[in-house]
Amino acid sequence: MLDIKNGVQKLDHCASVLKAIAHPLRIAIIELLEEHEKLSVSEIHEKLGVEQAVASHHLGILKNKGVLISYRDGKNMRYELKHRQIIQIIEIMDRCSSI
Amino acid sequence: MLDIKNGVQKLDHCASVLKAIAHPLRIAIIELLEEHEKLSVSEIHEKLGVEQAVASHHLGILKNKGVLISYRDGKNMRYELKHRQIIQIIEIMDRCSSI
DNA sequence: ATTTTGTATTAATGTATATACATATGATAT
DNA sequence: ATATCATATGTATATACATTAATACAAAAT
Numbered sequence: 001m002l003d004i005k006n007g008v009q010k011l012d013h014c015a016s017v018l019k020a021i022a023h024p025l026r027i028a029i030i031e032l033l034e035e036h037e038k039l040s041v042s043e044i045h046e047k048l049g050v051e052q053a054v055a056s057h058h059l060g061i062l063k064n065k066g067v068l069i070s071y072r073d074g075k076n077m078r079y080e081l082k083h084r085q086i087i088q089i090i091e092i093m094d095r096c097s098s099i
Numbered sequence: 100m101l102d103i104k105n106g107v108q109k110l111d112h113c114a115s116v117l118k119a120i121a122h123p124l125r126i127a128i129i130e131l132l133e134e135h136e137k138l139s140v141s142e143i144h145e146k147l148g149v150e151q152a153v154a155s156h157h158l159g160i161l162k163n164k165g166v167l168i169s170y171r172d173g174k175n176m177r178y179e180l181k182h183r184q185i186i187q188i189i190e191i192m193d194r195c196s197s198i
Numbered sequence: 199a200t201t202t203t204g205t206a207t208t209a210a211t212g213t214a215t216a217t218a219c220a221t222a223t224g225a226t227a228t
Numbered sequence: 229a230t231a232t233c234a235t236a237t238g239t240a241t242a243t244a245c246a247t248t249a250a251t252a253c254a255a256a257a258t
Contacts, residue, residue, distance in 0.1 A: 008123070010193075011123035011124075011126050011127055012123050014123075014126055014189065014192045014193070015121050015122050015123045015125075015126055016121075017192060018117060018120060018121035018126075018188075018192065019118065019121040019122075019245095021117060021121075022114050022115075022117035022118040022120075022121050023114050023118075023245095023246085024107070024110035024111050024113075024114045025110075026114075027110050027113055027114055027117075028110055040204080040205090041204070041205055041206090042203090042204065042205085051248085051249095052204080052205070052206095053205085053206080053207085053248085053249080053250090054247080054248085055205095056204095056205055056206055056207090057206085057207090057246095057247090059205095059206095060206075060207090072254090072255085074204090074255070074256075075202095075203060075204050075205080075254075075255045075256060076203095076204065076205085076255095077204080077205065077206090082195075083195040085191055085194065085195060086191070086195065088187070088191055089117075089188050089191055089192075090113065092184055092185070092187055092188055093113045093116060093117065093188075094109075094113070095184065096181075096182040096184060096185065118215095122215095122216090139234080139235090140234070140235055140236090141233090141234065141235085150218085150219090151234080151235075151236095152218085152219080152220090152235085152236080152237085153217080153218085154235095155234095155235055155236055155237090156216095156217090156236085156237090158235095159236075159237090171224090171225085173225075173226075173234090174224075174225045174226060174232095174233060174234050174235085175225095175233095175234065175235085176234080176235065176236090
């Protein structure tokens, strides 16, 4: 994805990434990956108590939008945060607790 | 809104506020209010070149989710950021430019 | 080559969100 | 009281998202 964006493109892109993050399960995934660095789909599906297909689906969305990266490790896929700073977004939300 | 939230509630709430922010026009509004502190609906509708009803609609969404506050000032409504830290969310997104 | 384990995709349905336009409400001035 | 300016709401249509369940694909082990 190109780095030079005009105003409208920048807004659209920023909105679409934020929209990807703005889902309870996906926030939970991001928080898990803050603690654990790299996790497989099944680890996430177990830790969060959601079906495997659901975990994979939401991981796919986060990866598509560039929030996560993934690579194969044997029969597992390992997912991790592309930019650890993304965690700060959730921290800010927590801090604005009266929101 | 209560401050004590269990895990699921916290995730849901965080997601719903982020979802409110995750829209190009609403991000533009937040950025405007970073520069200007207090703005009326018509100032926003002029500065952003969108219809009055559109501006009011999106301001309403941001207010509902607690991102903005508003008060009447004569025949105008003035909107401002409830928590200026919200701006940092957009700054983080900008910084993760490769996303 | 078949089975097992881990992951991704598809299709179907329901729900939510966006957009555009028209109209209503509220405050002020005349 | 009514006209005007500023803001909000309602309705309709289109689009996008979420959710579930079933199924396909990929790698490894037997």
